[in-house]
Amino acid sequence: MLVLHKFVSAWDVADISPFCIKVETYLRFIDVKFELRTTNNRRSQTSKLPVLQIDDEYVSDSNQIIARLERQSQSSLDASLNESQRITGRLLRSAIEQDFYFLMMWHYYQDEQGFEIYWPELKRYCCEIGVRPWLLPFVKKAVRRKFLKVLHAQGTGRKNREEVEEEACEILSLIASILANKSFIHGEKPTTIDATVYGFLSRVLFSPFEGKVKDHLQKQDNLVNYCKRIQTNYY
Numbered sequence: 001m002l003v004l005h006k007f008v009s010a011w012d013v014a015d016i017s018p019f020c021i022k023v024e025t026y027l028r029f030i031d032v033k034f035e036l037r038t039t040n041n042r043r044s045q046t047s048k049l050p051v052l053q054i055d056d057e058y059v060s061d062s063n064q065i066i067a068r069l070e071r072q073s074q075s076s077l078d079a080s081l082n083e084s085q086r087i088t089g090r091l092l093r094s095a096i097e098q099d100f101y102f103l104m105m106w107h108y109y110q111d112e113q114g115f116e117i118y119w120p121e122l123k124r125y126c127c128e129i130g131v132r133p134w135l136l137p138f139v140k141k142a143v144r145r146k147f148l149k150v151l152h153a154q155g156t157g158r159k160n161r162e163e164v165e166e167e168a169c170e171i172l173s174l175i176a177s178i179l180a181n182k183s184f185i186h187g188e189k190p191t192t193i194d195a196t197v198y199g200f201l202s203r204v205l206f207s208p209f210e211g212k213v214k215d216h217l218q219k220q221d222n223l224v225n226y227c228k229r230i231q232t233n234y235y
């Protein structure tokens with residue numbers, strides 16, 4: 001039995017966390033049965049979500065989860081990739097998960113307007129996992145403070161809006177060039193990198209954080225069609 005422990009879906013996206021969308025998308029690509037469960041992070045070795053429960057075992061970290069399922073599967077999604085495709089996929093994954101992620105986080109935590117859009121969904125998640133209502137104003141402050149610290153330490157928090165938007169748009173343009181006119185990043189079938197790409201792009205495209213980054217994404221017809229295609233065919 002597979003259970004994906006995650007945050008909550010919101011707006012038109014499968015989860016408020018792109019990493020949770022990523023794992024859910026991978027599970028849909030490989031067409032296995034699974035349950036979704038909104039949960040706290042107590043079962044996670046990293047204190048982060050997603051966590052995949054495989055019978056009685058809990059596997060943390062989206063990349064560990066996917067690597068584990070790829071190893072177990074008789075028809076792994078990446079089995080037929082050549083060396084150059086593997087390298088492209090691995091570097092693209094880092095650009096998205098290590099760079100683009102923090103540029104997105106800047107919009108949700110550092111930008112006050114962004115945080116006001118984000119907080120109602122975080123609050124709903126907190127309520128679902130049993131945080132007492134009187135604690136919510138403190139949680140709101142603590143969560144924001146925590147992520148502002150993370151952003152500052154990582155460096156993105158020291159950048160201004162223009163720099164953040166420029167870097168995010170640059171990464172989107174790179175993804176658009178790599179995808180070109182293919183159905184998926186490496187051709188006509190999804191591979192593991194498509195789970196990451198869809199996780200992050202759908203989070204931007206289908207959520208109400210308006211601004212230059214979403215505008216830029218909306219102008220990349222191939223990326224928009226890619227997201228819509230995955231949404232229609234796998235969700």
Ligand SMILES: N[C@@H](CCC(=O)N[C@@H](CS)C(=O)NCC(=O)O)C(=O)O
Nearest residue numbers: 017018019047048049050061062063
């Ligand atoms: N490397 C992890 C990253 C997961 C991650 O950063 N999850 C965030 C949500 S997007 C989280 O759980 N944050 C809670 C926290 O940091 O306390 C993965 O690939 O699963």
